[in-house]
Amino acid sequence: MKALRPIVATLAVIALLVTVVALSRRRSAPPPAAAAGATPAPTPVPGKLVLFFPGDDALLHRELREVPELPEGNPLRIRLVVEELVAGSRDGYAPAFSWAAVVQAVFVDRQGNAYVDLSTPPADASTGTDGELALAYSTVNSVIANCPGVRRVQVLLGGRQVSTLGHLDLSRPLSPNLKLVAP
C-alpha cells in the first residue's frame, strides 16, 4: 500500500487541478445577455396599458393602468401585459385567470402571432366556458390592444400547445374578439 501512495497523491493533485480549471471555465462562460453583446439599459418610460377583465355580465371590461415602465420591444411588453392581468383588476372585476399563472416565455413570429407560455393550471382547476373565454380573450384582447404588430395570440400552458381546456379551441392563435367587450 505504501508504494501506491505517491501514485494516488499524484492522481488526486491532477484531478484537483483539472477540476479547478474546469470550474474556472464554467464561471467564465458568458451569460445569455453577454452572448449578444452589451445592450445599454433603456431609460424607463412610464406608460398606460389597456387591460380587459371579466365582469359578472359575461363581458370583458376595459381597465386603464399606469405602469412605471412601458417596454418598447413587444416580447417584453407582452410579458408585462400578461403579468398585469395575472396581478388582477384594481377596479373590482373578476380575475382573468383562475390560478396564479406565471409567464414562462413569450414568442412573436413574423406573421404577428404572439405565443404566451403560462405555467400549468392546477389539475383541479374548474374553468367552464366563461372561465376559458376570460382566460383566452382577456389575454388576446389585452395583448393586441397594447402591442403594435401583434395580430393574434396563442396561449400555451407549461411549455406546450394545448388543444383545449374542455371547450375553446386553443390549438392555434386567436384573433381579438371585440364582441365580448362591454361597450
Place this chain on the structure above:
Amino acid sequence: MRLRPILALVLLLVPLTAVGVTVTSPQGPSEVFARGELLDVVALLRLAGAEVQFAPAAGSYNAAAGGHEVQFTPGGSLAVVDGRLTPLPGPLRLVDGHVMGSLPTAAALIGPFGWSLRGTAAAPELAKVGGTEQLELSVVRAPTGTTLVLRGTKQRPRVTTLPGSVTLLFPAPVVLARPVVPEGELLEAELHDDTLTLRLAPGTEVASSYPLEDPPRFVLRLAKAEPVAPMVTPRAGPLVVLDPGHGGEDLGARGPGGESEKEITLAVARATAARLQAAGVTARLTREGDETVSLTDRTALANRLQATVFLSIHVNASPARGAHGAETYYMSVDASDPQAAQAAARENASVPPDTLQLILWDLAHVANLNNSARLARVVQERLNALQGIRDRGIRQAPFVVLTGATMPSTLVEVGFLSNAQEAGRLLARDTQEEIAAALVDAIAEYLHSPTPAPAPTAVSTP
C-alpha cells in the same frame, strides 16, 4: 485504509471535469460544452453556420442562416421555426450560462438549417445534409377524416402498413425539416435515413396513399380500422344529436358542494331526448352514461348519423362569482378559416377536388353558420322565457366540439354551477325538466321554421 477517502475524492472529482465533448463536423473536430446528456445548442448552431443572437427584450435566442430562422428560449420546450411554433423533443435548460438540450433537441434546432446531428451525446456528429430532400410532415384533420401530407418530396416511397403503424421506404435518404408534432391519429414519427415509420392511434389504418404535384407532396389518407359504421338508412324525419357535455374522468365545472357538471348535462340531455322522442323526433345522445368521450368523437357521431341538428349541453362556471344566467354559442370563424376549410377539403379528397366541389363546400359552410345562428337564437329565446334565468345572450367563439360539425350546431350553457344560488336550482329535477322542455320547444321551432336546413358539408370522396 487512509487511502480510501483520497480514492473516493478522486472518483468524485474526475466526472466533474467532463465539461466538453468533441463534435465531429466537416470543419474538423470542435469542442462543445456538455453536461451529461445535454449539449450546448448555441455552440452547435454556430458550428452549423447559424448566426445566433440573444434578444434581451424577448428573453429568447434567435438563430438565422440561409433564409431560415429559429427562435428558442431557455426553460421552454418550444421553438418558432421559420415562423411556426414547433414543440421540441425535450426542454432547453440554462446551465452555467449555456443553453443546453439533449441531442435530439439540438438536432431539431439545427435541422432547419440543412444540418443533421447524429451519434451520441458523448460523440455528436454534425453533418451537412447536402442534396437530401427535406420533408415536412403535417396532419390535416377534417370531418371526413385525417390526412398526413409529406411536403418537399418528389420521391414515391414504398408504403408498408402494419397494425398500428405505417412505414415509408424512400428510394434515397431524406431528412425532416422540423420535428413532427404528434396530432390526432399520428402518435409518433421516426426517421432512419430512407425509412420513415409513423405510429398511428389504435384502430387507425392507411386507407389510401398517392403523390400529388405542384407542389410535390405525398399524401396518406387515414381511416378507422374498425368495421365501417352501418349505412345510414334514409330517415322519414329529422334527427337531433344531443351532446351531454363532459363525462367520465372529465367532471366539467364543479358546484359549491362538489357537484359535477357532467351529471347535470346528462340529466338534461336525457330529459330532452325523451321529450323529443315523445314528440316524434328521433334523438341520439353522444354518451348514454357516465363515460369519457372525446370532443371530436362527439361531433363525428353527429356527422356519421347525418344529424339535422347538433346541440351540445353544458353548465357554466366563471371566475366572476356573481355570474348567472344562460347563454348560447355558435361557431366563430377567423377570416383565414375558409381557406383552411378549403385546404382541408383539398387534402381530404382522395383525388384533388374540382372548383365546383370547393364552391359547394364553402356555400354549405356559410349556410350552416347562418342556420347555427338561427338555432342559437331560438334556443336562447326559449331559455329566456323560463322563470329566473338571466339572458346572457348569443355569442360566437371557436369551440372544439362545434368545429367539425357538418350541420347546424350550437352549444348552450344552461346556467352557472359556480354561482351557489343557481347551482341549487340546476341540481333540482324540476329545473332540469323545465330546461329540457325549453330546448325541445326551441328545436321544434327551428325544425318547423320556413328556412330549410342545409345538407351536411362533407366533401364527397370516392
